[in-house]
Amino acid sequence: MTLELIDVSLRVGADMHLYPTSLRLEPGEFNILLGATGAGKSTLIRLAAGLERPTGGRILVDGTDVTGMSPQKRNISLVHQFFVNYPHLTVFENIASPLRVSRVPKSEIEGRVEEAADILQLRPMLHRRPQELSGGQQQRTALARAIVKESKAIFLDEPLANLDYKLREELREQLPELLAGRGTVIVYATSEPTEALLLGGHTALMREGRLTQFGPTAEIYHQPRDVASASVFSDPPMNFAPVEKRGHRMHLGSALDWPVYGAAAGLPDGAYTVGIRPHHISPVDPPDPSIPIRGTVRITELSGSESVAHFDIADRVWVSQSAGVQQFQVGEPHEFHMVPTHCFYFAEDGKLAAKGIADG
Structure with a gap:
């Protein structure tokens, strides 16, 4: 699958939240959106996921225009920095919830949930409820729900921002391996240049609602196109x-x-x-x-x-x-x-x- 944005923009009243942006995102590696708070990363994710409709441009999935299509029909998963789990459901039921919505046969659900739980080391917690888990375990549950769905695209909007340092380092190291080989377009938003370098793949630098540069992560770190790109890809700032x-x-x-x-x-x-x-x-x-x-x-x-x-x-x-x-x-x-x-x-x-x- 490929995800392509063609001159996608968002205007709210007199304010431009995202200037015309074109990106072609391929499966098999991380596509990182890097920029400070307010740079437009979350806006781009909401538009690409179908949570908001752009005021300009088109969004294509495998060449098909999905600009007006609902998120449910796009077969995507979204993981925020906040732990979005159903408090009244067990970990097993939380992970299984998108499969039940999609009417996957009960005989298949158990195997897929257990596979995702094994990947994220959650099998011992399957019968617990979210309030019985640590922050890291809750975020693992949200990630498992994204993985089990076998989505065409997974959007990760600063998913590690609210975890403590040790858990961030652990999950950051594991994520590329967890999501590899799925034929899924992975879009990962972060404000940390170091995180982008660790994850590799391709990086889109964003600043004040504009895309300043896109390419292989290491390449644009070593060869920023201009002052704006160099400013984004340095922490502390250049x-x-x-x-x-x-x-x-x-x-x-x-x-x-x-x-x-x-x-x-x-x-x-x-x-x-x-x-x-x-x-x-x-x-x-x-x-x-x-x-x-x-x-x-x-x-x-x-x-x-x-x-x-x-x-x-x-x-x-x-x-x-x-x-x-x-x-x-x-x-x-x-x-x-x-x-x-x-x-x-x-x-x-x-x-x-x-x-x-x-x-x-």
Whole structure:
């Protein structure tokens, strides 16, 4: 099965919730919608699933126009970030509910429910009710109900957002294996770039109701088309600043300059915007060739696994992200190290002009 959106849009009153969007989604791998809250991910899912009708464009399933077709006739499944289970039914009955609605023979229902329960490690809980389950077990139940239906498309709208860290990591790792080989179109919405990279497949970057780029996940991470795409695919957000190329060096005002490498060395002299991800600005000197940056620390965010520091540079605030616990003093200058080979350079129209030698 293929799912295709052709210039699909949604206007509510004077507000555009989704600008004309075209996407062709294939079965067999994850199709990820990546963007911040309000980017249009849930709107696109509701339109593709038939929960809302677009104000413009068409939706095709295997070449057939289903734009006005109800969700029930489309044979789709939808899993939200909230645990949508029937509280008065057992886990078995919750998983079986779409099969009963579809009038699947009773003799077949038991086998299909048990198979889905085994996949999601729910067999010991089949006779419990949702209120007797942990959050992770409730979300597994919702996923099992989606799997057992053997839908043509499964829409997962930030399904792990409300789980604790350990359960998120566990299910994130298992999902590709659980949903593989089903010939189903899988659409997965997330606001976390790291989650998109872990799931792989293809990613559609969304920003303010617009699709900014679509392609293989790793490819668009390393080669964002423009400033908008680069902004979406970085958490914390990518650092940007206006720079000027003169000869073989880039100049960030009078505060900083560095040599350019790779394709960037061949750019014409002139004005550009540099972009660099926070994890390529380190408070410790990295093994790759780097340049020192000295800036006043404004905010710090420390956890057991990483340290984030916001610091002033050339009338801007940049962010450094590094592993482990680093020592910063708010209000005091600190030396950071930027790796120029990880820089992206964008032209005045916002399009990617060149990047350093290393993958971004």
